[in-house]
Amino acid sequence: AQTVTQSQPEMSVQEAETVTLSCTYDTSESDYYLFWYKQPPSRQMILVIRQEAYKQQNATENRFSVNFQKAAKSFSLKISDSQLGDAAMYFCAYRLYSLISNFGNEKLTFGTGTRLTIIP
Amino acid sequence: EAGVAQSPRYKIIEKRQSVAFWCNPISGHATLYWYQQILGQGPKLLIQFQNNGVVDDSQLPKDRFSAERLKGVDSTLKIQPAKLEDSAVYLCASSLRSTMNTEAFFGQGTRLTVV
Numbered sequence: 001a002q003t004v005t006q007s008q009p010e011m012s013v014q015e016a017e018t019v020t021l022s023c024t025y026d027t028s029e030s031d032y033y034l035f036w037y038k039q040p041p042s043r044q045m046i047l048v049i050r051q052e053a054y055k056q057q058n059a060t061e062n063r064f065s066v067n068f069q070k071a072a073k074s075f076s077l078k079i080s081d082s083q084l085g086d087a088a089m090y091f092c093a094y095r096l097y098s099l100i101s102n103f104g105n106e107k108l109t110f111g112t113g114t115r116l117t118i119i120p
Numbered sequence: 121e122a123g124v125a126q127s128p129r130y131k132i133i134e135k136r137q138s139v140a141f142w143c144n145p146i147s148g149h150a151t152l153y154w155y156q157q158i159l160g161q162g163p164k165l166l167i168q169f170q171n172n173g174v175v176d177d178s179q180l181p182k183d184r185f186s187a188e189r190l191k192g193v194d195s196t197l198k199i200q201p202a203k204l205e206d207s208a209v210y211l212c213a214s215s216l217r218s219t220m221n222t223e224a225f226f227g228q229g230t231r232l233t234v235v
Contacts, residue, residue: 004162046225046226047223112161113161113162
């Protein structure tokens with residue numbers, strides 16, 4: 001079974017600074033997706049960034065970037081120029097990938113989350 | 121584009137009572153998920169539908185939880201009877217039915233408190 005581990009229950013960062021959230025995962029599969037989701041107090045899970053395991057290039061989305069180390073099964077999120085609106089719970093998640101439609105492969109396995117606080 | 125709609129936002133019930141949650145996915149999304157998020161934990165899949173058929177309900181406590189998705193659109197999740205440990209946020213999500221589409225869109229969830 002796949003597992004996702006986030007070892008930092010809480011993190012804080014000064015506004016405009018950079019912060020890195022850690023995530024490790026365990027899987028015997030070679031093809032999969034990794035995600036970072038943001039969950040503000042409204043409770044809605046919002047996709048921040050996605051990484052395909054077959055891609056060597058790290059994904060970036062504006063101020064958000066990842067450091068994907070497939071051999072080490074590590075997937076960290078870097079937030080640059082932190083803003084007050086970035087304050088939220090951040091969840092790392094894993095999903096299998098298959099070229100063949102395979103019902104049941106689509107579920108997300110989440111870590112326990114990291115609460116990020118932005119200090120003005 | 122309208123997002124995933126869930127109701128109610130909050131519900132407080134006594135143990136042994138029953139409760140139902142409703143979800144309306146994004147139009148055209150064939151896959152629908154119900155996740156349970158206990159305080160301090162990440163969401164855990166309860167059940168996945170493909171149109172109106174169940175794909176995965178291996179983590180659904182079937183002695184008390186049930187779910188249906190009539191006509192492959194709206195879905196209802198029911199708990200009967202509720203236990204204290206069912207207190208959680210229940211998240212509904214939907215996605216297009218495609219192996220190349222990887223994004224699930226989530227609703228705002230229903231926070232259930234069982235007292």
